[in-house]
Amino acid sequence: MKVLCLWYATDDEIETIKNSLPSGTEVVTPTGDYLSRFDCSYAHTKDLAADADAIIAFSVPDGILNMAKNLKVFSWLHSGVDDLRMMGATSLFKERGVKLANIRGANGVAVAEQAMMFVLALAKQTVKKHNVMRQGDRLFPLYADEHRSGMLHNRTLGLIGVGSIGERIAKHAKGFDMRVLGVRRNKEKSSEYVDAMYGMDELHTVIAQSDYVVLAAPNTPETDQFWGQAELDAMKPTAYLINISRGSIVQEKPLYDALKSERLRGYASDVWPIYQYGRSFPIGICSRLGIHQLPNVIVSDDQAANADDVLERNIAWGTQNIAQFFAGESMVREVSLDLGY
Structure with a gap:
């Protein structure tokens, strides 16, 4: 069995992978100069595919999957598979009978903590108050509406998407004595x-009751662009x-x-639109309207x-x-090629 790692794996990472797979498994990875070790090039992978x-991948160079005629299983080191769908990989997998799995839940703890950080930072106006203090100013008068922090205690959090990440966000919210309403x-x-x-x-029943709304739904054709004017109008x-x-x-x-x-x-977000040729023009990342620069917005970029x-x-x-696939077991994180999760 040959396993291809689509990133510039370290010796320790290769050894860890080998130790988790049957004896005799060949584990190969690209080598060469790189800017990011998670962005492997076609030139460095074409002779390996x-x-x-099996392929374990952080990214996929154009053309590599078409060359992988012997591929039986593809393990995607991300939770969402929308990028694979857009590049036509899921269609190719269906055509060739390739199984797809992801790592949903692997970053659940970190992402849920980031979500709660955003909730707290928005409520407490953390960035604004930090900047005011650094500039040597004071917020006056005390208890003015525009300066007063929000509370989480006894407030309602609307959770749109209650998967592994959403479950943990709900757990954290209960630690702040919040009421949690879920949509799934x-x-x-x-x-x-x-x-x-x-x-x-x-959905709108939940939105209308919520003081904080957290979007944690998977990105599928059904959820793409689904949060629009009607949903914003329904919010407090x-x-x-x-x-x-x-x-x-x-x-x-x-x-x-x-x-x-x-x-x-x-508004707070760790995720932003990606504009690509063939789907939008001009290309780029972040908001074309500059949402990330507005004063009532807190941002990070996929962090x-x-x-x-x-x-x-x-x-x-x-x-x-x-390991589960080649042992003949059901992959606990197998992705439905029809549903996209």
Whole structure:
């Protein structure tokens, strides 16, 4: 069995992968000069892909999957597979009978903590008060509406998407004595830390009650651009919106207008749209309207998973997918090629 790592793996990483797979497994990885060791090039991988039985990947150079004629299983070291869908990989996998697995939940702790950081930072106006102090100014008068911090205690958090990350966000929210309302495709599936679960057809019922709304839904064709004017209008004008899912879930123009007019109290996001040729013009990242520069917005750029322990867990879980497949076991993190999660 030959396993191809689509990143410039270290000797320690290769040894860890080998030790988790059957004896005699060949583990190969590209070598050469690189800018980022997670962005392997076609030139460095083209001679490794043709006879690979399995691929573990952070990224995929154009053309490599077409060359991997022997591929049986692909382990994606991310939770969302929307990038694979856009590059046509999932269609190719369906055509060739290739199994797909991800590492959903591997970064759940880190992303959930980032979500709660955003909730607290928005509520407490952390960035604004930090900057005022650094400039030697004071917020006056005391208890003025525009200076007063929000509270989490006895407030309602609307959680849109209650998967592994959403479950942990709900757990953290309960630690602040918050009421948690969940929205998921299957509302009959309960959660220990969610006070009431709703279906997608009841989304606006949840939004209208929420002081904080956290988007943690998977990015699928059904959720792409689904948060628009109607959803923003349903929110309380005092509410905050937090996105730790995908940038393309939220419609940019209605969000910008709501923030500029202060119809929405604030927004925080770790994820942003990616504009690509063939899908949008001009290309680029971040908001074309400059949402990330507005004063009532707090931002990071895909940093939620950039935390202690995450990389090691990603590789361990990605390797576990391969081990389960070749042992003839069900992959616990197999992705439905039809549903996209």
